[in-house]
Amino acid sequence: MQISGAQILVQSLKAENVEYVFGYPGGAVLEIYDAIFQLHKFEHILTRHEQAAVHAADAYARASGKVGVALVTSGPGATNAITGIATAYTDSVPIVVISGQVASPAIGSDAFQEIDMIGISRPCVKHNFLVTEIEELAPTIKKAFQIAKTGRPGPVVVDVAKDVTQAHAKFSYPQEDIFIRSYQPVVNGHIGQIKKALQMLAAAKRPLLYFGGGVVLGNASQVLTEFVRTLGIPCTGTLMGLGAYPSRDRQFLGMLGMHGTYEANLAMQNADVVLAVGARFDDRVVSVPAKFAENPKKIIHIDIDPSSIAKRVKVDVPIVGDVGNVLTEMLGLWQKQELMFNPTSLDKWWKTIENWRSRDCLRLPETEHSELILPQYVVQKLAEITHYDAIVTSDVGQHQMFAAQYYPFERPRQWLNSGGLGTMGVGLPYAMGAYLAEPSKDVCCITGEGSIQMNIQELSTCYQYKLPIKIICLNNGYLGMVRQWQELYYSNRESETYFDSLPDFVKLAEAYGHVGMRIEKKSDVEGALREALAMKDRLVFMDFITDRKQNVYPMVGNGKGLSEMVLPPHMRESKADSDVNDVNDRDYDTRSVP
Amino acid sequence: MRHILSILMENKSGAMSRVVGLFSARDYNIDSLSVAPTEDPTLSRMTIVTRGDSSVIEQITKQLNKLIEVVKVVDLNESRYVERELMLVKVRAVGKDRDEILRLCDIYRGQVIDVSDKSYTIEVTGTSEKLDSFLENINNSLILETVRTGAAGIGRGERILRI
Numbered sequence: 055m056q057i058s059g060a061q062i063l064v065q066s067l068k069a070e071n072v073e074y075v076f077g078y079p080g081g082a083v084l085e086i087y088d089a090i091f092q093l094h095k096f097e098h099i100l101t102r103h104e105q106a107a108v109h110a111a112d113a114y115a116r117a118s119g120k121v122g123v124a125l126v127t128s129g130p131g132a133t134n135a136i137t138g139i140a141t142a143y144t145d146s147v148p149i150v151v152i153s154g155q156v157a158s159p160a161i162g163s164d165a166f167q168e169i170d171m172i173g174i175s176r177p178c179v180k181h182n183f184l185v186t187e188i189e190e191l192a193p194t195i196k197k198a199f200q201i202a203k204t205g206r207p208g209p210v211v212v213d214v215a216k217d218v219t220q221a222h223a224k225f226s227y228p229q230e231d232i233f234i235r236s237y238q239p240v241v242n243g244h245i246g247q248i249k250k251a252l253q254m255l256a257a258a259k260r261p262l263l264y265f266g267g268g269v270v271l272g273n274a275s276q277v278l279t280e281f282v283r284t285l286g287i288p289c290t291g292t293l294m295g296l297g298a299y300p301s302r303d304r305q306f307l308g309m310l311g312m313h314g315t316y317e318a319n320l321a322m323q324n325a326d327v328v329l330a331v332g333a334r335f336d337d338r339v340v341s342v343p344a345k346f347a348e349n350p351k352k353i354i355h356i357d358i359d360p361s362s363i364a365k366r367v368k369v370d371v372p373i374v375g376d377v378g379n380v381l382t383e384m385l386g387l388w389q390k391q392e393l394m395f396n397p398t399s400l401d402k403w404w405k406t407i408e409n410w411r412s413r414d415c416l417r418l419p420e421t422e423h424s425e426l427i428l429p430q431y432v433v434q435k436l437a438e439i440t441h442y443d444a445i446v447t448s449d450v451g452q453h454q455m456f457a458a459q460y461y462p463f464e465r466p467r468q469w470l471n472s473g474g475l476g477t478m479g480v481g482l483p484y485a486m487g488a489y490l491a492e493p494s495k496d497v498c499c500i501t502g503e504g505s506i507q508m509n510i511q512e513l514s515t516c517y518q519y520k521l522p523i524k525i526i527c528l529n530n531g532y533l534g535m536v537r538q539w540q541e542l543y544y545s546n547r548e549s550e551t552y553f554d555s556l557p558d559f560v561k562l563a564e565a566y567g568h569v570g571m572r573i574e575k576k577s578d579v580e581g582a583l584r585e586a587l588a589m590k591d592r593l594v595f596m597d598f599i600t601d602r603k604q605n606v607y608p609m610v611g612n613g614k615g616l617s618e619m620v621l622p623p624h625m626r627e628s629k630a631d632s633d634v635n636d637v638n639d640r641d642y643d644t645r646s647v648p
Numbered sequence: 649m650r651h652i653l654s655i656l657m658e659n660k661s662g663a664m665s666r667v668v669g670l671f672s673a674r675d676y677n678i679d680s681l682s683v684a685p686t687e688d689p690t691l692s693r694m695t696i697v698t699r700g701d702s703s704v705i706e707q708i709t710k711q712l713n714k715l716i717e718v719v720k721v722v723d724l725n726e727s728r729y730v731e732r733e734l735m736l737v738k739v740r741a742v743g744k745d746r747d748e749i750l751r752l753c754d755i756y757r758g759q760v761i762d763v764s765d766k767s768y769t770i771e772v773t774g775t776s777e778k779l780d781s782f783l784e785n786i787n788n789s790l791i792l793e794t795v796r797t798g799a800a801g802i803g804r805g806e807r808i809l810r811i
Contacts (some may be wrong), residue, residue: 140718172662173665176666176669177669177673180716184662199718235719235811236657236658236716236717236718236719237716327774359714360710360713360714361707361711361714364702364706364707365707
């Protein structure tokens with residue numbers, strides 16, 4: 055029996071066990087929407103903007119570990135999707151975005167709502183396909199899912215010409231993976247390299263494991279945790295890696311990098327052997343490679359993507375492969391060969407680290423008047439009240455860093471944010487995708503008054519599908535992170551970062567059918583959070599009016615090395631300062647600390 | 649340093665633009681590029697001449713390998729190779745210049761492949777350097793038009809790039 059291309063598409067998605075498709079209809083995809091209506095093979099979530107559809111699909115993928123799917127129309131639908139695609143690309147999230155294209159005879163004629171989606175998305179996709187023959191449709195969908203989720207995951211765009219959706223053909227979906235001769239990701243690490251890495255590691259006096267988002271994407275959290283515990287070494291994680299190792303565990307030093315902890319950054323700078331696992335030495339982590347290399351260290355780097363290895367820093371032992379496979383192999387050999395560290399050196403290293411840690415660099419400042427709300431305090435309270443178990447999405451800015459620093463994530467896929475591209479406006483659509491993936495969890499979106507307004511129309515989607523998200527808006531009336539940089543690097547010239555006409559978020563939330571709350575006093579924070587979280591079936595928008603002048607610290611400034619951190623003002627020239635320096639200055643690089 | 653990269657890729661529409669787009673997106677320069685289908689019509693072979701230190705070339709090679717439609721990449725500079733480029737030069741040829749040009753052609757083992765009362769069209773092949781040298785030695789005011797293919801390279805001896 056012959057069915058239409060649109061029906062083939064819907065059946066193909068069904069065959070991939072797709073639960074949700076996030077999308078927005080339009081001319082070029084009318085046929086597909088009709089097939090969705092008639093066949094009803096999955097739930098379609100109608101967002102209010104294509105960007106949000108792709109972000110929600112991306113969040114669904116991040117939270118569930120499955121492939122997220124978005125469906126958009128040609129032209130403006132496709133271009134609106136680009137920011138979402140680029141966001142998923144930078145963070146290696148497996149999504150398939152299906153875009154409508156004008157009918158094949160019209161392609162290239164500057165037709166109504168025509169854009170070269172293949173060309174426009176090429177730099178920000180793992181791969182893309184244009185389908186102009188109906189016979190190609192089902193195999194292309196199969197390949198798209200295969201490519202999106204294997205190797206280093208990423209977004210795949212399938213641009214489908216409208217006449218293909220209208221044509222008819224017999225449907226059969228490939229059962230097995232399609233062999234693609236030019237795409238054969240390496241998943242097992244080279245055994246020789248693994249042995250070399252273990253020898254190098256065992257000889258270390260100051261070992262450090264540094265993990266990134268690859269551990270989350272590769273579902274390698276469990277073996278990573280076992281590895282770190284068996285070896286007894288300290289570990290630190292990137293923004294994208296948070297949750298891959300339980301954050302409240304003693305062996306975790308906190309996040310490292312531009313806003314990393316004192317102990318994590320100094321450990322990274324002073325380690326003699328660094329084992330990097332699914333992390334890519336991004337500029338927000340090592341800042342300037344030359345300064346990173348000032349303290350010589352051996353680097354072992356495990357990554358599924360060879361191009362991530364030795365891209366920014368020199369690597370001594372590269373291991374290409376799936377992080378879970380490689381760590382399992384390494385852990386097995388470590389135990390079999392009864393390898394161990396020199397106990398005296400490791401002990402000394404831990405003592406040094408504990409000294410750094412005793413500085414307690416995330417301790418909150420005393421505020422001038424007791425009812426001023428510190429944004430960090432709100433995050434701390436949220437963490438306590440949700441028992442460190444909520445799924446937290448964030449937007450981009452100061453609130454994002456406060457969330458990363460003050461919410462101890464205990465498991466992978468609990469923390470969703472745009473780490474690579476830094477896309478403002480992801481928070482709310484991320485919460486939507488995350489809730490649909492994990493409806494039994496509290497889903498909290500930590501955002502700012504700037505970020506939330508970039509996709510605030512999605513409050514409407516949340517109402518339609520009854521998504522009981524908790525929005526925690528840390529409202530300081532400023533584009534906080536930009537203002538922080540203006541303060542530090544542009545002599546306090548607050549160019550266009552001040553909002554003097556913010557909406558009444560309480561009324562706005564109510565206008566969309568939700569509950570709104572404004573919280574202006576510190577003593578009201580806990581009660582408000584408890585009340586909001588108790589409303590299991592309602593979206594609550596909490597507008598916390600916070601201290602306008604808080605900055606994110608520690609901070610590694612522009613062009614500085616990891617040890618040249620700036621600590622918050624209330625920690626400078628304290629007694630603890632001199633204590634720590636007494637112990638460490640002789641042996642270690644602690645140039646920092648104004 | 650100048651490197652010649654040889655790339656085997658799927659002979660599909662859009663594959664070449666992925667390669668070229670990768671160079672421009674990452675701010676790598678292409679000195680020359682030549683591409684054509686191979687003996688296997690499903691595969692194209694592309695030769696790219698580029699410049700960079702070893703870490704840049706390593707990154708280019710890795711990024712190229714990451715493209716789904718790229719089957720294999722080699723840096724021919726890693727061992728011995730031969731390279732050739734084809735150039736067609738149309739020159740004004742009147743009076744005593746006609747003989748002079750033919751003598752220069754001889755030295756460079758070029759061939760005149762089209763003639764008119766006032767012009768010769770000359771075909772020269774060789775390394776890019778040799779073609780540059782030919783242009784330097786011909787009277788510049790006589791040159792009407794040049795067209796070059798970009799280098800094509802292949803490993804010496806038994807070294808083969810195929811799937």
